[in-house]
Amino acid sequence: MGDIVLRLNNVGKRFGKIRAVDGFNLLVEQGEFVSFLGPSGCGKTTVLRCIAGFEQPDEGEIYFRERNINSLPPEMRDVGMVFQSYALFPNMTVAENIAFPLKIKGRPRHERQEKVAELLNLVQLPGLEHRYPSQLSGGQQQRVALARALAKQPAILLLDEPLSALDAKIREELRNEIRSIQKKLGLTAIYVTHDQEEALSISDRVVVMDRGVIQQVGSPIEIYRHPKNLFVATFVGVMNLFPGRIVDKGVFRWQSSLFRVSNAEKHTGHQEAYLAVRPESIKIFSPQETSESLPSNLLEGVIDMLTFLGANVRVTVRCQGDFILRANLTAEAADRLETGQQVLATFSPESAFLILS
Amino acid sequence: MKHRVEHLFLAPFLLFLAFFELYPLTNMAVRSFLDETSQAFTLRYYLNVFTQPHYVTAIRNSLLFASACSLVGAVAGTFVGYIAVTLPRNQRNFLLSLYSLPLTLSGLVVAFAFIVLLGRNGVLNLIVQRLFSLPRDFYFDIYSWPGLVVVYSFYQVPLMTLTMAAVFENLDRSLLEASRNLGAKPWQTWRYIIIPILAPGFLAGLSIQLAGMLGAFGTVLALVGGAKNLLSIQIYYHTSESTYNLPQAAALSITLIILIGCVLYALSRMEKKLRPGG
Amino acid sequence: MLKRLLFLFLISFIVVPLCMPVIFSFSLFWQDIFPQGFTLQWYEAILTRPRTYSALLTSLVVAFAAVSITLLISAPAAYALNRMDTPFGRWIRDTAPILTLIFPPVTVGTALVLAFSRPPLMLSGNVWMVIIAHSLIGLPFMFRNTLASFRTLNERLLSEAAASLGANLWQRLVYVIIPNVMPGILVGALVVFAISIGEFEVTSMVAGFTGQTLPLQLFQQIRNDMRIASAISSFLVYNSLLSFIAISYLSAQIRGGPDRRAA
Numbered sequence: 101m102g103d104i105v106l107r108l109n110n111v112g113k114r115f116g117k118i119r120a121v122d123g124f125n126l127l128v129e130q131g132e133f134v135s136f137l138g139p140s141g142c143g144k145t146t147v148l149r150c151i152a153g154f155e156q157p158d159e160g161e162i163y164f165r166e167r168n169i170n171s172l173p174p175e176m177r178d179v180g181m182v183f184q185s186y187a188l189f190p191n192m193t194v195a196e197n198i199a200f201p202l203k204i205k206g207r208p209r210h211e212r213q214e215k216v217a218e219l220l221n222l223v224q225l226p227g228l229e230h231r232y233p234s235q236l237s238g239g240q241q242q243r244v245a246l247a248r249a250l251a252k253q254p255a256i257l258l259l260d261e262p263l264s265a266l267d268a269k270i271r272e273e274l275r276n277e278i279r280s281i282q283k284k285l286g287l288t289a290i291y292v293t294h295d296q297e298e299a300l301s302i303s304d305r306v307v308v309m310d311r312g313v314i315q316q317v318g319s320p321i322e323i324y325r326h327p328k329n330l331f332v333a334t335f336v337g338v339m340n341l342f343p344g345r346i347v348d349k350g351v352f353r354w355q356s357s358l359f360r361v362s363n364a365e366k367h368t369g370h371q372e373a374y375l376a377v378r379p380e381s382i383k384i385f386s387p388q389e390t391s392e393s394l395p396s397n398l399l400e401g402v403i404d405m406l407t408f409l410g411a412n413v414r415v416t417v418r419c420q421g422d423f424i425l426r427a428n429l430t431a432e433a434a435d436r437l438e439t440g441q442q443v444l445a446t447f448s449p450e451s452a453f454l455i456l457s
Numbered sequence: 458m459k460h461r462v463e464h465l466f467l468a469p470f471l472l473f474l475a476f477f478e479l480y481p482l483t484n485m486a487v488r489s490f491l492d493e494t495s496q497a498f499t500l501r502y503y504l505n506v507f508t509q510p511h512y513v514t515a516i517r518n519s520l521l522f523a524s525a526c527s528l529v530g531a532v533a534g535t536f537v538g539y540i541a542v543t544l545p546r547n548q549r550n551f552l553l554s555l556y557s558l559p560l561t562l563s564g565l566v567v568a569f570a571f572i573v574l575l576g577r578n579g580v581l582n583l584i585v586q587r588l589f590s591l592p593r594d595f596y597f598d599i600y601s602w603p604g605l606v607v608v609y610s611f612y613q614v615p616l617m618t619l620t621m622a623a624v625f626e627n628l629d630r631s632l633l634e635a636s637r638n639l640g641a642k643p644w645q646t647w648r649y650i651i652i653p654i655l656a657p658g659f660l661a662g663l664s665i666q667l668a669g670m671l672g673a674f675g676t677v678l679a680l681v682g683g684a685k686n687l688l689s690i691q692i693y694y695h696t697s698e699s700t701y702n703l704p705q706a707a708a709l710s711i712t713l714i715i716l717i718g719c720v721l722y723a724l725s726r727m728e729k730k731l732r733p734g735g
Numbered sequence: 736m737l738k739r740l741l742f743l744f745l746i747s748f749i750v751v752p753l754c755m756p757v758i759f760s761f762s763l764f765w766q767d768i769f770p771q772g773f774t775l776q777w778y779e780a781i782l783t784r785p786r787t788y789s790a791l792l793t794s795l796v797v798a799f800a801a802v803s804i805t806l807l808i809s810a811p812a813a814y815a816l817n818r819m820d821t822p823f824g825r826w827i828r829d830t831a832p833i834l835t836l837i838f839p840p841v842t843v844g845t846a847l848v849l850a851f852s853r854p855p856l857m858l859s860g861n862v863w864m865v866i867i868a869h870s871l872i873g874l875p876f877m878f879r880n881t882l883a884s885f886r887t888l889n890e891r892l893l894s895e896a897a898a899s900l901g902a903n904l905w906q907r908l909v910y911v912i913i914p915n916v917m918p919g920i921l922v923g924a925l926v927v928f929a930i931s932i933g934e935f936e937v938t939s940m941v942a943g944f945t946g947q948t949l950p951l952q953l954f955q956q957i958r959n960d961m962r963i964a965s966a967i968s969s970f971l972v973y974n975s976l977l978s979f980i981a982i983s984y985l986s987a988q989i990r991g992g993p994d995r996r997a998a
């Protein structure tokens with residue numbers, strides 16, 4: 101660890117008038133699993149293709165182990181790529197596909213066969229050597245594509261939404277497998293996705309992008325707990341955002357209410373800001389239940405909707421000024437609630453934080 | 458760097474077309490304005506095209522003949538294309554690949570086949586005469602205009618069938634179901650959904666037919682020689698037979714190209730207009 | 736039932752005319768409804784009469800040459816155009832396949848005669864001109880097929896995948912691109928071959944004496960001797976049929992993918 105494998109320095113790429121990527125800076129360490137997360141068209145694929153050499157950046161440099169590779173053709177770069185649509189060669193069997201990079205390097209036949217068998221075991225497809233790609237399911241094809249990219253033994257593995265063409269169950273299975281293979285082989289990987297759950301669940305670090313610009317880089321927990329700006333707060337997970345202003349150290353005014361916020365000492369002065377609270381940090385109770393100790397950060401409202409989500413229930417509460425508050429409760433906690441009911445909602449000062457507008 | 462390789466790959470293709478198609482055609486256009494002996498500028502050849510009766514007749518005949526053949530081909534081909542997509546898969550594939558056969562078949566073979574089949578002593582004519590005890594001089598005449606239309610339908614119907622089968626195949630069934638679900642009667646589904654969807658494909662097929670027919674002449678030549686006066690046959694005779702007159706052939710060729718250009722342009726305009734959002 | 740009859744009628748619409756020269760060519764004579772006798776002598780005549788025999792050879796040479804030329808210039812062009820997203824590239828992609836429609840063979844023939852019938856470009860009236868004319872006529876078909884196979888293959892994606900696995904341009908061509916576009920290119924080649932073998936119109940305009948092909952002989956024999964004409968016609972029918980069968984087989988391969996080959 102600590103070894104920098106890849107460095108992107110101020111990389112920019114334009115397509116005609118569209119700025120697909122702008123001022124992109126990133127360091128990737130040896131053995132790290134980094135995800136690019138962002139909405140469709142935000143430039144994730146473009147960055148990946150610049151790293152692989154399929155696109156030339158208009159600005160900035162890409163360093164591979166401190167060597168500038170801007171002008172290196174794709175076939176000379178030490179990266180492996182797994183494509184969204186698999187890109188298996190239809191004229192070759194599974195074994196031939198996987199052995200392809202070894203054949204290109206001129207490795208002897210028996211070595212290729214050994215490697216194919218080993219990789220097929222790794223991706224849990226033993227015995228499928230002689231099938232053609234069109235005889236495989238989507239999930240199997242993507243496993244073969246992964247094995248083929250690994251056969252090259254690249255320094256960095258690039259994966260561009262490798263699972264988005266598969267259905268939910270296989271997607272989850274395969275993403276855990278990718279992660280465990282990556283750990284087992286100590287691979288450095290960059291994984292592109294627009295599925296936040298995917299990014300949060302398997303990455304060491306997540307790069308959140310919007311409109312070609314990095315919005316935040318951090319561990320999944322950092323990204324979830326401390327989104328730096330409004331985009332990250334709304335794009336990753338669900339967030340209640342109260343528009344208002346900071347009136348004092350740790351005190352926030354929303355409409356006529358005052359809320360207390362911990363860990364907000366650095367924000368002073370009367371600034372416009374948003375108060376952000378995750379739905380799972382909201383507690384809900386009916387007015388009758390109010391005990392002697394009324395907590396601070398209290399809101400009143402009427403339950404608009406109860407949505408069953410399996411283990412949880414999403415409660416939508418309409419508060420003053422038609423503000424819609426979303427809370428996640430356990431199924432038992434939500435049992436006694438019904439739509440139209442008058443309720444009180446609260447959250448602790450520790451669970452809330454401020455985002456400057 | 459990347460692009461230079463691509464241009465290199467494209468070069469032979471473009472050079473070949475430039476040297477053997479673009480240059481000869483441009484040269485022909487120029488020569489059609491030059492007097493053959495004095496090489497001076499003249500409009501004589503074009504004047505001939507529009508004043509001499511046999512050229513005017515040739516243009517008129519070509520337009521009428523091409524329209525007749527294309528219309529027959531378009532209507533019958535649409536019908537066959539529709540039948541084709543309702544057939545079971547293997548029958549459909551067989552029919553459609555069989556119908557791609559005439560595309561590559563020599564016009565002379567077709568001429569020969571129809572002489573044997575429908576000529577004066579053609580098998581089919583004889584069979585019909587015997588069956589209904591008709592007189593000897595009662596027969597279907599492939600050497601007449603309608604006869605030639607029938608012969609050319611051997612090309613035109615399959616051509617349109619292939620186009621329309623593709624169009625019908627792409628017709629999304631759920632659109633028809635949606636239309637019925639929204640309460641449309643069958644004729645309304647046809648009027649508002651099917652015909653508007655089919656129309657662009659039909660027009661595209663029709664323009665291929667018309668353009669192709671305006672220039673066609675091989676089968677006609679084999680069947681009736683110069684007895685039928687068509688623009689394409691006039692060009693042929695002026696280029697390679699007794700009435701050798703190259704500048705006149707050039708002027709007639711340019712006229713034909715412009716005629717085809719107008720037809721293609723008009724039909725593609727209509728097609729664009731009919732296309733959703735066009 | 737009605738549908739089956741209709742199907743049979745639609746099949747016979749093509750098949751019956753095609754049978755005429757074939758039946759004729761095996762018959763001693765055919766004056767009435769039914770042909771009489773069986774013989775192979777009309778086929779023999781093609782091979783023994785010097786003029787038809789040399790025409791047959793010329794036709795084969797011309798067809799092979801036209802296939803080679805169109806293939807050699809179309810395949811690289813299709814490769815390049817498939818990845819050229821400029822308006823120029825798009826314009827060529829759209830125009831090249833309909834060239835024969837815009838400029839019908841009779842006008843191209845006239846233009847070729849005009850351009851190449853006097854020094855320094857005295858090409859007209861010999862077999863080279865015939866080869867060039869056939870290549871011009873075949874080019875749109877070859878181009879359309881090769882471009883389509885580059886498209887359906889998603890050649891750009893596969894090339895990128897191969898490059899990311901370390902293959903250079905040459906290795907990408909040999910291992911990935913050529914094996915995959917081959918069926919499509921073969922279809923194009925068969926179509927061009929069939930068209931060239933049967934082409935009559937432009938050929939007769941530019942051929943001269945050394946470029947006499949089989950269809951030109953057929954044109955004469957339709958007036959002179961229907962029996963020899965029948966044998967030549969049949970030969971052309973067989974040729975079309977063979978390429979039709981090969982094309983159907985290849986198209987099934989293209990649709991089904993290589994697994995059909997293995998299974």
Ligand SMILES: Nc1ncnc2c1ncn2[C@@H]1O[C@H](COP(=O)(O)OP(=O)(O)OP(=O)(O)O)[C@@H](O)[C@H]1O
Pocket residue numbers: 115118119120138139140141142143144145146147294
């Ligand atoms: N070859 C290209 N030509 C023109 N514009 C392009 C090209 N490739 C990408 N773009 C544009 O650049 C922007 C970024 O595209 P990119 O494919 O990187 O997005 P993405 O984040 O991968 O999106 P998705 O999640 O949909 O895959 C988009 O606006 C796209 O339209």
Ligand SMILES: [Mg+2]
Pocket residue numbers: 144145146260261
């Ligand atoms: Mg993408």
